[in-house]
Amino acid sequence: DVKVTQSSRYLVKRTGEKVFLECVQDMDHENMFWYRQDPGLGLRLIYFSYDVKMKEKGDIPEGYSVSREKKERFSLILESASTNQTSMYLCASSFPAGANVLTFGAGSRLTVL
């Protein structure tokens, strides 16, 4: 089974802190994605990457950046956390041919105080 592992299940940070959310997948998937999930808004795509060092903005990239230095690892960075970034963050990965079949990590619930 594909495993997508997110390093932190729960984080509490203060406004203005720099936050790193890490995601690692073990099935050699080319595509990796970061979503955030909020009640009533569903899953919204923040960034995705289709290859090492390649990234594209999703629907809500403002306030976020990403890094993909190795194929298996995709990091989401909040340069200066704000309270409106309190959310559940979900990482996912897929093969290009099966781009619709996303395998999700368990999620990282971030609270910004």
Added chain:
Amino acid sequence: QKEVEQNSGPLSVPEGAIASLNCTYSDRGSQSFFWYRQYSGKSPELIMSIYSNGDKEDGRFTAQLNKASQYVSLLIRDSQPSDSATYLCAVRMDSSYKLIFGSGTRLLVRP
């Protein structure tokens, strides 16, 4: 208008009944349609995909697609309490890696 719309529910059905979950989408160019299931506190998992008009059956699940009406649905036959979850509809245009998700319908199956 949201790109993918779902009734948030909860949809409550008795055990053994058919649960019908609906989804509409705004982009006529959409080609691929998916249903993900998400248990409370867990991450989404794919349960069905459908690409052409009509019905697609997989066990107790049937996905239905009507591109002319921009409508996709999921039927769950013989609903079980273990089916209680939020069901997310997702839509993709072929030219994009992006899946657009609806906000989900919460299903409750009463024993």
